[in-house]
Amino acid sequence: AQTVTQSQPEMSVQEAETVTLSCTYDTSESDYYLFWYKQPPSRQMILVIRQEAYKQQNATENRFSVNFQKAAKSFSLKISDSQLGDAAMYFCAYRSPNRDDKIIFGKGTRLHILP
Amino acid sequence: EPEVTQTPSHQVTQMGQEVILRCVPISNHLYFYWYRQILGQKVEFLVSFYNNEISEKSEIFDDQFSVERPDGSNFTLKIRSTKLEDSAMYFCASSEARQQETQYFGPGTRLLVL
Numbered sequence: 001a002q003t004v005t006q007s008q009p010e011m012s013v014q015e016a017e018t019v020t021l022s023c024t025y026d027t028s029e030s031d032y033y034l035f036w037y038k039q040p041p042s043r044q045m046i047l048v049i050r051q052e053a054y055k056q057q058n059a060t061e062n063r064f065s066v067n068f069q070k071a072a073k074s075f076s077l078k079i080s081d082s083q084l085g086d087a088a089m090y091f092c093a094y095r096s097p098n099r100d101d102k103i104i105f106g107k108g109t110r111l112h113i114l115p
Numbered sequence: 116e117p118e119v120t121q122t123p124s125h126q127v128t129q130m131g132q133e134v135i136l137r138c139v140p141i142s143n144h145l146y147f148y149w150y151r152q153i154l155g156q157k158v159e160f161l162v163s164f165y166n167n168e169i170s171e172k173s174e175i176f177d178d179q180f181s182v183e184r185p186d187g188s189n190f191t192l193k194i195r196s197t198k199l200e201d202s203a204m205y206f207c208a209s210s211e212a213r214q215q216e217t218q219y220f221g222p223g224t225r226l227l228v229l
Contacts, residue, residue, distance in 0.1 A: 035217070043204055045158070045220035091158065095218075101148065101171045102160030103218055 002027045004094050006106035013082045014114050020067075021077045021109045023092030033095045034068065035103070036077045040088040048090070051075065079111075087113045117141045119221035121207050127227045128197055136192045136224045138207030147190045148208040148218060149182065151175070158206065164190065197228045 003026045013019035025034070036048040051059045051068050058066050063083075067076045079086055092106040120139045128134050140147050149161040162172040164182050181193045190209075194201055204225050208218040 033217075037220070042222065043225070044222040045206060045208075047217055047219065050217055101146070101163035102173070103150075103158075104160075105158040107157045 002029075002032075002094050002096065002104050004092050004104050004106035006092050006109050008109045009107070010110045010112065012112040012114055013079075015082055015084060017082055018078060018080045019082055019111065021079075021090050021092075021111065023075045023077070023106060025073050025075065025092070025094050027073070027094065027096075029096055031097055033097060034066075034075045035093040035095070036064070036066070036075075037091045037093060037105075038086075038088045039091065039108070040085075045091070049077065082113050084113050084115065087111060119207055119209055119219055121205075121221040121224050123224060124222065125225045125227075127229065130199055130228055131196050134194050134197055134226065136194075136205050136207075136226070138190045138192070138209075138221055139188050140190055140207065140209030141211075141219060142188070144209035144211050144219075146170075146210045146212065146216075146218075147182075147184070148210075149192045150206045150208065150220075151203040152206065152223075153200075153203045161192075194226075197226075199228050202226055202228045 005024045032053045034051045038046045038048045049061045063080045065078045089108045089110050091108045094104045122137045147164045152158045160173050162176045163170045179195045183191050204223045206223045207221040210216040210218045
């Protein structure tokens, strides 16, 4: 069964600095999708970024980028120029395209932004 | 930008009561999902729904749970006889297609069972 591990329960970063959130996963599949979701205090789950495993190029969305290392099964999220609004719980997630409808989530990393 | 909506935002109920959580998925989406998040824990998949039937469900989704698409816009989760351990945040999600598609989540319903 696939698993997603986020080893950093909490992190803090100074406003305007860069922070990297770690995620590793375990799967025997060669094709899959990886996501980072953000959950602010309002509790809504917001998609931050998505990566298809067959793409070698790392996904980027404005200040958010990933470092996808398929062989190492690692999928870290980098947030550049951190802003106060980035404070949230961040969930790494996995989805198999071949079977299963479900998304498998990690336990999350709570990110604090220090003014 | 279209989004998934959920009502109510908060629900308090007595143990043993029935609750219905409502969701309006994005209009052109065909696949619908329910997840739950017990406080302090990870988000867990409950069930997926397509073409008016359940396509997948987890171990959590036992006989006390049911889902329905009563009309062309709503997607509901019913818990027949709530237990204390059903207290959680319930998220609805939808996607345009099944595979290769991102699931978009609603804001959640916080359910508290007393």
